[in-house]
Amino acid sequence: MRRVVSLYLPTWPTDRIRRHGGKPPSDEPLVTVETQGSRRLIGAVDPAAQALGLRVGQTVAHGQALVANLHVVEAVPEQDEAALIELARWCIGYSPVVSPCPPDGIWIDIAGSSALFGGEEKLVADLVQRLASQGIHAMASIADTPGAAWAMARYGHRTIVPRGEIMGAVEGLPVAGLRLPSLIVEGLSRLGIDRIGQLAAMPRAPMTRRFGKDVGLRLDQVYGHAFEPLNPLVPKETPSRRLAFAEPIGQLDDLKHVLNRLTASLCQDLAPQDLGVRCLDLIFERIDRRNVALRVGTAKATRDARHLAKLFDERLQLVDPGFGIEAAILVASKVEPLSAHQVEAQDFRSGEATAIDLSRLVDRLGARLGPRRVYRLQPVESHVPERSVKKVPALAPLTGQTWSDTLPRPSRLLEHPELVTATALLPDHPPAFFIWRRVRHRVIKADGPERITGEWWRGGQGDFALRDYYRVEDETGARFWLFRDAPAGQSARWWLHGIFA
Template sequence: MRRVVSLFLPTWPTDRIRRQFGTPPLDEPLVTVANEGSRRIIAAADRAAKMAGLKAGQTIAHAQALIPDLHVRDATPEEDRAALTRLALWCLRYSPIVAPDTPDGIWIDTAGADHLFGGEHALLEDLTGRLNAKGIAARASIADAPGIAWAVARYGNQAVVSPGRAVDAVAGLPVQALRLEQKTLDIMDRLGIERIGQLAAMPRGPMTRRLGTQTALRLDQALGHAFEPISPLVPLETLSHSIVFPEPIGRPEDLKRVVSRLTAILCADLAKQGIGARRLDLIFRRVDQKSLALRVGTARASRDPIHLAKLFDESLGTIDPGFGIDEVLIVASRVEPLGAMQLQARGIDKQDPEPDISPLVDRLSARVGAGKVFRLVPVESHVPERSARRIPALAPASGLTWPEDLVRPARILDPPERVEATAVVPDHPPIFFVWRRVRYVVRGADGPERITGEWWKSDSEMSSFRDYYRLETDRDARFWLFRDAPAAEGGRWWLHGLFG
């Protein structure tokens, strides 16, 4: 399903000036001016200027009368557009289908890419958070179509418009959210049409005759009834190749052969430049002008065409060809230097090289997600849940190791789970316990191993301790339980781990 982000930059011209020159401070009003005949009018105003009552279209003389110390810069629309294109290229980290929406926005088609950031809400928070941290005011909304997202990002208050909820999201918005010319908006004002819902309730024939076909098109786009294409932005310096078909294709086996061919061509160019791919994007252009994209990444730079083509195998089945695909584009959107490799025959050298597991990591990441492929390394802490942390699967070794005589279960539950346990003798291991509604009878036990809290981290851990026991049960299972206080003080039992 198509999902499009509309990124709105309400003060883009002034934000760009501040980032370029470092002045003036944010609390001092700044405007850009342009010539309109013999008058000089405000082209853009920052947040401080707008709060002081300034807006685009006012004369600069009027503005300076209101704010004598107003900062004024000449408007440079060409520089604003060029900078917006550069920002759109930066947004390629979120999806391969990105395009500038001049003068103050960017389109991002995130279909199939939002899961890489933990969902749509997380993606939008990451996007706007990064821009705000750079001094760029930004709002964003995601919806089924560009027109919906554009309207809500500028005039609504929803970050995520749920699939199929376009009418509810835009019906109450002003007609200015339809991206219409001012003269059309003036006619609507005279007719008393203020909201999109009012316009949508009108008979289509009279509305089109009175307001024009462009109004009908924009209304359909805002409701998600008319398709609006996004032309992907591909940097000129980025290695890419495309294949255009004389007849549309759509069978999975045809797509697979095309991907293999494109990766072979691309890897040949990567080898010529001494680089390898860290991220590849596939863009499928359908005959109905819709663009679909897939993205894969590698743990290390690679230019092995067979390996890179296989990374797309898991996701090619998600591509809906519709009435056919007439072009496929592959883009090496992230590359790294990769020199020539010396081939070695195993058994001839005194020491064989370490096996390269990066292809395995790449295949697993493509199948289950990059965030689910990791390895554990030791941490200098005797509290079990703090004694390990996750790192990327191919990260270099930390140099730390766990003590050889430290007995720990293969699986740690974080947080520990409460169990009901009964001990015949206080402060001894239990004779049975109930976990997840299953009763386990203890056949053998070892312990206790006392672990105290890390008092140097917080006062609450100064008096905490745990008594751990390794238990063998009648179900041929081994568990790691602890009691968080002496029996006389009402200590409770917790299951913290399971042995293999």
């Protein structure tokens, strides 16, 4: 099912000026000015100017009278739109289907890519945060249709509209959220129709006779009764291949055959440039213009056409061809120079270390589980258990660091130590029993303590004073890693930090 992000850039002209020229500072008010006949009107205001009471449509003379140190820059809509298209190209990193929505927005169809970012909420949060770090004010909403997402981003208060809940979400929004001309919005307002829900309740025929067909079309597009296509933006410099068909296709075998042809052709194009694919987008253009987009990634650059085609195997079975697919586009949205380095792995059949290419295995696991769920653990120079390891990409270069063989560590380390109820018979002795998650464990064997102190040189960032760790075994043979967070007799508490295999 379709899911569309509407990215709203309320201060895009002023943000562009600051990013291009580096001034004025963000705390000084900035506006752009447009000339309409003999009048010079404010066309855009930044947050600092808004806080001082300036609004779009005011005369520049009025604004300068209100704010003495106001920065005024001539508006250049052509440059604003060109920069918006460049930003839309950057957004292709989130989905292959990205379409600019001038003058202040971008649409992103994330139906096939949200899982790669851990879900819709994390994708939107990452998008807005990264734009903010670049000095771009942005708001975003997700809905089933571009029109509903557009209205929610500008007039709503919900970031995500759940699937199938458009009607209840938009009925209270102003009719301006339908992207209607201002004259129609004013005409509806004179009739007392200010909300989308009120307009939807009107009889369609009188509404069409009075205000034209656009009002009904926008309503249908918001609710999903009429499909609103998004034309994907594909940069000219991005390696891509397109294949159009004389007759529409829809069978799975046909789709696989087309994909094999496209990957072979694309890899041939990349060979003279010594480039390999890291991110690949497949777009099927349906007859009804309901494009279907799929995205896969690779652990390292590759030009193996057969391997790239196999990454789409499971997802091709879920493609809905509708009334037929008339063209297919394969886009290498991220490429890198090919590297000859391979990770060493142990060949257990011969007992010798041989160079085995694990990238294909990592790619297949990433395509099935999501690339963020495929990783390896890398040692870190720290004697604090929770800081002695970190997650890195599965094929990240080896650092040569290892864990000490003289300090046994559990095979499973809890993300956060869990408080347990424990009783030790003598000071500095391991507990005789402990209760963890409402289960009582009687300790049969124990070893310790191993004293670990906090890393004071880190500036006290949540560091502890000391911990006394014990390896214990209960009556069932299960082994645990417990610690006491203070010396015996000082109101110490017991915690469980790990479990041995």
